Amino acid sequence: MKGPPMPAPLSRREFIATSAAAATLATIPVVHAGGSDLLRVGLIGCGRRGTGAATQALHADRNVRLVAMGDAFEDRLEESLATLLRDKEVADKVDVKKENRFVGFDACEKVLASGVDVVLLTTPPHFRPLHLEAAVKAGKHIFAEKPVAVDAPGVRSVLESCELARKKNLSVVSGLCLRYDWGFRETVKRLHDGAIGKIVALRANDYRGSNWGKARQKGWTDMEYQMRNWYNFTWLSGDFNVEQHVHFLDVCAWVMKDRYPTSAMGLGGRQARTGPEFGHIYDHFSVVYEYDDGTQLISNCRQQPGCKNNISGHVYGAKGH
Ligand SMILES: NC(=O)c1ccc[n+]([C@@H]2O[C@H](COP(=O)([O-])OP(=O)(O)OC[C@H]3O[C@@H](n4cnc5c(N)ncnc54)[C@H](O)[C@@H]3O)[C@@H](O)[C@H]2O)c1
Structure with missing residues (x-):
């Protein structure tokens, strides 16, 4: 689907002054070269997504x-750095001196203190509330991957940090990428304009195959094993209902103009993905959320091999579907 034209570019200063901009980092405009105009980026969490971001x-x-x-682990940092340096299109913009490569649980703090303007927060989600709070307090502009937390205290902390970021005029850009997709934006706009009348029900589906799991290696402590296999441990990932299904649950929140359900009833279990490499997360969830006006959101997600897959959202209105 071809989208509407992109908005006019902002100046660099306008961009970084735009709090909670509804834009990706890809909208940083072209600016003239010059010392003070250099945007210094710090990466926290040098895995697959961090390297991509x-x-x-x-x-x-x-x-x-x-x-x-x-990064928590030196090998992950070095692997990411090597990947970036191999990429001819960006290698000349990678200038991470040895003294600016930080490893361990305090790596975030050290990146924040290294003189960066913008940080990319791409660790497993457990750490996001802490890292986001620290980055806002340090006055940095932020790209934060989804999900932003794995539990209610984490979500409350993120809401507070975003409020503080707003007051400090800092940009916080989210990794919930469907919000930047032109097709989704146009569809949601039409729903908001009343295309199908009052919304009475929503469905969020995320049916897919299994996901990655890592076997424990000799010499790893429990902590190292869980950190390296984070997706499969609830305290680190929030389980896949949070970690992956958040994309379509967020589309529902968007369609509902950021109104949220007031009750939920659900079930889940672990049936096919049962090996030790899959830690203790579930492989299916089914939840019915209810809004205060009776609107229902039926949310199903599953990660099991050998089944039919379908990742989609559906909206039912008084005048159509
Ligand atoms: N928006 C999207 O479509 C999208 C796509 C992929 C991943 N993601 C998100 O990106 C995040 C990372 O996923 P990934 O696939 O890159 O995982 P990954 O395991 O490849 O990378 C995570 C990295 O963070 C490091 N790390 C862990 N704890 C840390 C800490 N306390 N401090 C510093 N580094 C730490 C790990 O060692 C690892 O290198 C997840 O939240 C995931 O949901 C989003």
Whole structure:
């Protein structure tokens, strides 16, 4: 689907002054080269997505440099750095000196103290509330991957940090990427304009195959094993109902103009993905959420091999579907 034209570019200063901008880092405009206009980026969580997010940030403007990296594990940081340096399109913008490569649980703190302007928060979600709070307090502009938390205290902390970011005029950009998709934006706009009348029900489906799990290796402590296999431990990922299904639950929140259900009843279990490499997360959930006006959101998600897959959202209105 072809989308509407992109908005006019902002100046770099306008961009970084735009709090909670509904835009990706890819909208950082082209600016003239010059010392003070250099945007220094720090990456916190140098895994698959972090490496991708850094690549996207470096593509966004010629005056961007990746200058600091932090990870819980040295091998992950070095692997990410090597990948970025192999990429001819961004390698000349990667300038992470040895003293700006930080490893361990305090890596985030050290990246924040290294003189960066923007941080990319791409660790497993358990750490996001802490990292987001620290980044806002340190006055950094932020790209934060989804999900932003794995539990209610984490969500409350993120809401407070975003409020503080607003007061400090800091940008916080979310990794909930469907909000930036032109097709979704146009569809949601039409729903908001009343295309199908009053919304009475929603469905969020995320039926897919199994996901990754890591076998424990000799010499790993319990902590290292769980950290390296984070997706499969609820305290780190929030389980896949949070970690993956959040995309379509967020589309429902968007369709409902950021109104949220007031009650929920659900069930879940672990039936096919039962090996030790899959930690203790479930492989299916079914939840019915209810809004205060009686509107229902039927949410199903499943990660099991050998089944029919379907990832989709459905909206039912008084005048159509
Ligand atoms: N928006 C999207 O479509 C999308 C796509 C993929 C991943 N993601 C999100 O990105 C996040 C990371 O996923 P991934 O696939 O890159 O995982 P990954 O395991 O490849 O990377 C996570 C990295 O964070 C590091 N890490 C863990 N704890 C840390 C800490 N306390 N401090 C610093 N580093 C730490 C790990 O060692 C690892 O290198 C997840 O929240 C995931 O949901 C979003």
